[in-house]
Amino acid sequence: xxxxxLAFLGSFCPALLFNIEKNKLIWAGICxxxxxxAYESIYSISGNKIYAAFIASAVISLISxxxxxxxxxxxxxxxxxxxxxxxxxxxxxxxxxxxIENNLAAAAYKGIETLGIxxxxxxxxxxxxxxxRYINTRKRRETNEN
Amino acid sequence: xxxxxxxxxxxxxxxxxLTNGSETYRVEDTVERICDAYDIESECFVIPTGIFLxxxxxxxxxxxISLVKRIKGRTINLHKIEMINTFSRNLKNKKVSYDDAxxxxxxxxxxxxxxxxxxxxxxxxxxxxxxxxxxxxxxxxVVAALISILIYFAEDKITVxxxxxxxxxxxxxxxxxxxxxxxxxxxxxIDIDTVIIGSIIVLFPGIAITNGIRDxxxxxxxxxxxxxxxxxxxxxxxxIGVGISLLLMKYWx
Numbered sequence: 001x002x003x004x005x006l007a008f009l010g011s012f013c014p015a016l017l018f019n020i021e022k023n024k025l026i027w028a029g030i031c032x033x034x035x036x037x038a039y040e041s042i043y044s045i046s047g048n049k050i051y052a053a054f055i056a057s058a059v060i061s062l063i064s065x066x067x068x069x070x071x072x073x074x075x076x077x078x079x080x081x082x083x084x085x086x087x088x089x090x091x092x093x094x095x096x097x098x099x100i101e102n103n104l105a106a107a108a109y110k111g112i113e114t115l116g117i118x119x120x121x122x123x124x125x126x127x128x129x130x131x132x133r134y135i136n137t138r139k140r141r142e143t144n145e146n
Numbered sequence: 147x148x149x150x151x152x153x154x155x156x157x158x159x160x161x162x163x164l165t166n167g168s169e170t171y172r173v174e175d176t177v178e179r180i181c182d183a184y185d186i187e188s189e190c191f192v193i194p195t196g197i198f199l200x201x202x203x204x205x206x207x208x209x210x211i212s213l214v215k216r217i218k219g220r221t222i223n224l225h226k227i228e229m230i231n232t233f234s235r236n237l238k239n240k241k242v243s244y245d246d247a248x249x250x251x252x253x254x255x256x257x258x259x260x261x262x263x264x265x266x267x268x269x270x271x272x273x274x275x276x277x278x279x280x281x282x283x284x285x286x287x288v289v290a291a292l293i294s295i296l297i298y299f300a301e302d303k304i305t306v307x308x309x310x311x312x313x314x315x316x317x318x319x320x321x322x323x324x325x326x327x328x329x330x331x332x333x334x335x336i337d338i339d340t341v342i343i344g345s346i347i348v349l350f351p352g353i354a355i356t357n358g359i360r361d362x363x364x365x366x367x368x369x370x371x372x373x374x375x376x377x378x379x380x381x382x383x384x385x386i387g388v389g390i391s392l393l394l395m396k397y398w399x
Contacts, residue, residue, distance in 0.1 A: 006276075018222050090339075
């Protein structure tokens with residue numbers, strides 16, 4: 001529960017730094033909290049950070065695309081701040097730490113973990129956005145034909 | 147309205163979109179939508195560092211004009227993107243005169259959504275939340291918040307380092323690391339790792355990465371490469387800054 005509240009704050013405040021409209025801040029926060037919940041629950045089940053990051057990023061993209069449709073704003077508004085809590089900051093930091101300690105085997109291990117999480121987040125976004133783009137283009141084509 | 151005026155409105159809208167963190171396809175879409183609303187046939191090509199736009203009237207095909215705009219600095223202000231998004235969508239139903247449109251676009255600069263102090267506090271709470279989220283105690287969170295408020299303030303006031311690209315990220319992450327180490331040594335013992343990660347997260351190029359991915363999805367591979375490379379350089383600059391501060395700690399303390 002503590003993590004969920006912190007994840008809410010951790011998406012709400014970056015959203016404020018990006019100058020989002022006031023009444024949409026709370027939705028960015030909720031989106032981030034949902035993403036963190038997905039990340040934590042998948043991680044506790046599977047113990048795999050990369051898999052958890054993929055699911056969390058897909059959940060975040062799904063919610064932000066739906067909210068973008070409902071509130072008629074660009075999806076980026078919700079997408080970017082909500083992804084902050086699952087960014088592989090700790091792994092990236094540990095990579096640098098191991099490089100400085102000249103422990104290159106551990107650095108490679110952490111570096112691959114960082115790249116894997118970053119790639120998983122990217123593919124989570126791609127996975128959901130592609131589906132939404134497909135629906136959008138279908139809808140546009142149908143309205144043009146009528 | 148003649149072709150030149152319409153293209154100027156479209157170009158200014160595109161420029162505001164691109165300098166405030168919009169995806170490439172949205173800029174191209176918006177520019178073409180604005181031109182379309184005034185019955186102008188246009189072709190627009192956008193990359194993160196520039197906009198190329200040419201158009202001619204649909205009724206009288208003789209007058210054709212091209213504009214090129216070089217985009218230099220880029221910040222993040224998603225509110226302006228939303229405003230221009232609605233502005234361009236409303237143009238289809240209700241046309242606006244040149245002066246009104248220009249007045250609207252210029253007024254966007256003077257409408258801040260949040261005050262400077264709100265942003266400072268938000269930067270602090272962000273770092274507090276992340277330091278706690280990465281599993282450390284509340285004291286470390288508060289230290290991270292203080293460092294990040296200081297960094298956010300300094301980044302805004304001291305602009306000397308912005309002259310070279312990626313240099314300011316390097317300097318501020320180095321300062322963050324040194325501050326955390328000094329606090330740990332002289333004031334109170336803290337968990338340096340989580341404090342540094344929490345404070346640094348404010349510098350993280352989140353928009354560049356997500357936009358890079360989204361650009362690739364819409365077929366703008368060139369823009370995607372530019373943005374992802376930019377994000378990679380920024381992250382590397384942050385990493386080197388933190389790394390140097392950790393090296394200092396290892397050998398001198």
